[in-house]
Amino acid sequence: MSRTARNPLLWLLLTLLSVVFLGPLVVMVLTSFKTTGESQAVPPTIWPGEWTTRAYDVLLSSPDNPVLRWFANSMMAATAHALLVVLVASMAGYAFARMEFAGRRVLFGIVLSTMFVPGFIFLMPNFLILDSFGWLDTLLAIVVPGAAGAFGVFFMRQFFLSLPKEYEESARIDGAGAFTTFFRIVLPNAMPAMVTLLVLSFLANWNDFVWPLYVLFNDDSLTLPIGLTKLQGAYTIDYPVIMAGAAIASLPVLVLYVFVQRYVIDGVASSGVKG
Amino acid sequence: MAVALRLGTSRREGSPWLPYLFLAPYLLLFVTFVAVPAVFGLWISLHDWDYMLDSQLFVGLGNYADLFDPTSVIYPDFWNGMQNTLVFTLASVPFLVALPLLLALLLHQKFPGRTFFRAMFFAPYVLGVAVIGLMWRYLLDANFGLVNSLLGTDIAWTTSQPWAWVGLVAVTVWWTMGFNAIIYLAGLGDIPVEHYEAASLDGASWWQKFRYVTLPGLRPVLVFVVVITVLASANMFGQSYIVTQGGPTQSTQTAIMVITDLGLSRFQMGAAAAESYLLALFLAVVSVLNFWLLRDRDAAQQRREARAQRRAVTR
């Protein structure tokens, strides 16, 4: 063990990999503080020769590109989506894990099988369904349909299966009803799984691309990723501005990630082993 | 075993509806946005569907027939997209399966700070495709990009082939490597230490341990990784959309790009729906094939492994 830790080759490799993985992100942030001219310099610089916040000033004062609005949209949509997923998935997961009812196996089988149906087959029909609801170009289009995915239900069911039943049984004996037991006893004990699902759902929604690209269109209703592609069109080669937009979009997820990385990684890890 | 809880549903409260109440919110979503659309999509694909019009023209299997008729309007774009998707999948999956495994083996070593490094290698994945796409579009710029500068090359990464594919595969590997590595890591953690100890006692080399303990132990995880990676690669959209914009000359326009362009930009939703069902059928076949190829050997391998294990234990 300690022999591995002292191996200089290991540390060389780790350093190299760190540069490869983090380097581009650092360059992105540094570029956002360069002048347009320097961002196109040949050969390119890494460290800005002249620091400027011009890109941020341009971005935050551009009425055509309301970056803060996009930020707020993304934040609201991702938060609402994550909460919705956790709520409906824990309830359904609990039913599948703990309750007996006619058609349970078949129903769970059907739900589970949709995890392997590629999402793109839903593009056209869901577009039309949302259109009929009047949800196109609203955040509802980003928040709700994705919560129908099977992963959350599967994930919560697996968790409840592994949760000891003693708590629920004692609650029952004390005469608590099913809903009280669920919300007062079961859910508090399911916090780790719920937080993991919350974070995974938030991240997935924050970064979602194809769907919002086609169901949002007014400047004011875009989410950040879609707004970024608009910046790409509007500022073609003014890369500091584009990189500033990318940095603004990355910051919250990276900060969130630093705090909850264990949940994220555990969530991803468990999806593989159990899937 | 489930007796204790069954009392909650039938014996105590007696309402057989209770489970359905718990399921109702999810099922409402599931029916509206998964079950109904899956069938509605098929219905759309049987029409020349223009949602701005009052009535839709029923064309039967016409859209599907067009996909196999070389003189049809949608044929060249669709099969170009399918071919591009195949190229990307074949080019990216080997790297996306092998390199994360190496990374996982590295992170599986015990050294101080491994949690930190693990988190760091996963970090690109928490950034969306829009961010990493724009970032790499800049880094890969032919004239003032850092990549050419560091490599000392003069390559048009986004506008010439095969470099556009090389760039897109590299970006994808960089972006999603951490994801697969984490899954492998969890798999590695599940391999009993005793297996390694037994192998060590047998005087197995590092390679032999990898070949006869690690790989067989990872087999189920490996199947999972291959299947989801193939699916993810076949779903590729954002990287091409942002970095190469499908170019040069549509050579990196993937199947999903063709489908969304046809259905949601040009609003020929019937044809686009037909394309998406055909692509889904392809993917289903490929996934089944993957499971079958890898599972089958897996089982056989495990049986062999079990025998070897028994021998090792009895010895």
Add this chain to the structure above:
Amino acid sequence: MPQPTRSPFTRRSFLSLAAAGGMSATVAACGGGSSPRDAGGSGQAAATGDGGAGGYDGPQMDLTFWNGFTGGDGPTMKALVDQFNAEHANIAVTMTTMQWADYYAKLPTAVSSGNGPDVGIMHVDSVATNAARNVIQPLDDVASALQLAESDFATVPWQAGLYDGKRYAIPLDVHPLGFYYNKTVMEEAGLDPEAPPTDATSYMDALEALKNAGIEGHWASPFPFTGGLSVQSLVYQFGGSLFTEDGASVTWAEDPGVEALTWWVDLIEQGYSPAKVDQDADYIALKNGKTAFNWNGIWQINDLKQTDLEWGVAALPTIGGTPAAWAGSHQFVLPVQKSSDSDRAQASRVFLNWISEQSQAWAEAGQVPARNSARESAEFQDLPEQTELASQIDDLHFLPTVPGIGDSMSEFDKALNAATLGGTDPAKALADSAERAQKILDDNAAKYGG
């Protein structure tokens, strides 16, 4: 097994009702008309009655105006909008600019969901498709209110705004293809920079002279910009056409089309052009002095003016027997509104009315005004480059206005690409693409009832 869900059809009826309300002014009370002006009778009739000529005295109104002017023409349009806002206290127009491709993709969706803009811009070849799809509404009332008549406009762009007997678009400008030349490069090859070639013989002689001086004189682009526009012009020059006049049949695979595309591909084979020209590389080569000639849109004038290049622009040389050039036209349109708010309709028309009269300012952005009066005005004559290109006005060719014409043209562009890049025989490439394009037209004719 496959069952239709009911929801889209219910929405459909709602939409058609709303569309009818917006279009024919018969369903005045259909929705949203809760404004004070309604007290005076049918708000909708008031809105459409004077087509915006009478001004707007309703409550404060925020309008949205979408277009794809992401290039050098964007700031000019923005300045016009600002000027309008300054002159109209109770109307505030917000202009949203996006890539044209995004614009055309998003507009129908936005309209359908009731979030469409109040005013938009459309290329002439998109008007019919969007009219057929109920994306834009007829504005005969605006035309009559502005006392617009065919005689005020160049004929073709004016005709192009008509679909199914109704006017759907008001022309803003005409943007023809022109012949740009780099004078410095011409001098290097011993050519007279003040006498650019004008016909096939002199053009070929000039290219040969350039070749002898080691210069590939005319880069043959395989892309719609500029290859597609150039070859389209050549088809007309060789006496052919892309479509029959009614837009029902594709004709580009006939002899003139083959001659045109062959001439284009021969530029490469005879060494006048490199083999694989990137997007925009032909124009960049002109600016960098790597080539002498480039056929490009009028919108490049302002871009070239900002350089210290020695350049000139003229009407396209007549390579085939007939002078002819491709041209496009930007047109104002009013997207269909789901809720018929009479104040909104009125304010939109006031804006449209006002801005369509700003032809001169727009010409300075590098376009030819669609209005005859503006084109013949002294101010326009002061723009020598634009005037030079405007001289082609009677030789310009637009696409017929039938639905699906834009999609079928993308097949033409594919033929160009296959022949220029892929080495496909021009006649075969054109025949294959014409067959597909014909199917597109037939499909559209079936779908939109001819």
